[in-house]
Amino acid sequence: MTPSIAIVGASLAGLSAARALRARGFPGPITLIGDEPHLPYERPALSKQFLHTGAPTALLEDHSETAQLDAQWLLGHRATGFTPGSRRDDDVTDADDMRPDRHDSSAHIGTGTRASERRHGGSTAMTGSRTTDLRDCGHPTAHEPWHSIRLEDGRTVVAEIVILATGARPRRLPGVPDAHYLRDLDDARRLRVLLSGAKHLGIVGAGFIGAEVASAARGLGVEVTLIDSAAMPGSGALGTTVASACAALHARNGVRLLTSARIEAVRPDAIHLVGGTRVAADAVLVGIGSLPNTEWASSGNPRLHSPNGFPVDDLGRTAIPGVYAVGDCARVTDPVTFGHTRSEHWHAAITQANTVAAAITGTAPPPRTAPYFWSHQYGKLLQLAGDPTAATGLRVIDGALDGESFTVLYELDDIPVAVCALDNPRLFTRHRKQLDRALAVAH
CATH class of the missing domain: 3.30.390.30 (FAD/NAD-linked reductase, C-terminal dimerisation domain)
Structure with a gap:
């Protein structure tokens, strides 16, 4: 029997996994679970044109593609727990039983009933109709235990194969409860309102999020100071020489860059640095990196635990058979160096999703490309x-x-x-x- 697949995380990595599975001929049921109520949208635009122009953020898929994916969408449902290899029992909820037209009229969904379900009366999360060689690839089949995903409302979704794509969240700056962060659409909307009335924006962290917000804020006429603890922000990714060129770009556009700086306190109108420097700021944005959203699944599951993302091999497989991880939450093995890295870029999410889809379907993996x-x-x-x-x-x-x-x-x-x-x-x-x-x- 064709296994069922649950993808936890309905942003770029999760959607790309569903797309890649269908493109590689996977005919079985796919369920996408997302904590945001929105259909997947382009996150890179949030720190760029959205802040500057307020233009609507483009969706990553349209209604015609939604129908072609033939997937069950469970949006606005946060995953809070994961039990690998659990047996199905009577108190477990099929994904089909959670359809918005049955339980939640506020959720968004784009799916049709699969032909195999109409013939056999099966649910979208639990049925399939094709005999495959997945057992030979080390993946669970319909005869093996089900993995269970617990949702915030207390219900459970089960599937034989699970793809973890829960992304990451901003790293918080302790002691600054009023600081702003930029990760999702709601963050961007709040930040755009803030910038419309701000005179001085202090940005803690001069990485790519901080740099892009600085650019957008300058375009809106806001005075900007970038503050970073590194001697040369961006040198880890670009090298010192190119990072210095990017620092000069800030200066040419009127952005003040303070390096090797440590924050002593943040007041309503200023950021105070160790050493006495006072930075005027009636608004503060923090962009000091991210933390992968792994605790919900790794708690009680030592094989998924890692300090910085779900550890996976070069095919995206975790140590639990039938469980994969992609995107910002995955700590991927490099096939050349065998080191583990977590990449938070658009290209990496799509590449990893294609690799996992190939592993699941037993098709040829995509060619390796440069990050x-x-x-x-x-x-x-x-x-x-x-x-x-x-x-x-x-x-x-x-x-x-x-x-x-x-x-x-x-x-x-x-x-x-x-x-x-x-x-x-x-x-x-x-x-x-x-x-x-x-x-x-x-x-």
């Missing part, structure tokens, strides 16, 4: 592909680091291992493709 991310700041596009930390040298191949556009190659023994560009997408794309081809040949 990639982008950022929009002050009307410019910053792009990075590859692994700058593996480089021993840096070479500027176009533009100038102190100019309005540049492209640099990070090299190891004269071999490119990464490329970064500011406002030069065509040249960047050429070198990114070369990195991808080199990885495909090597693996």
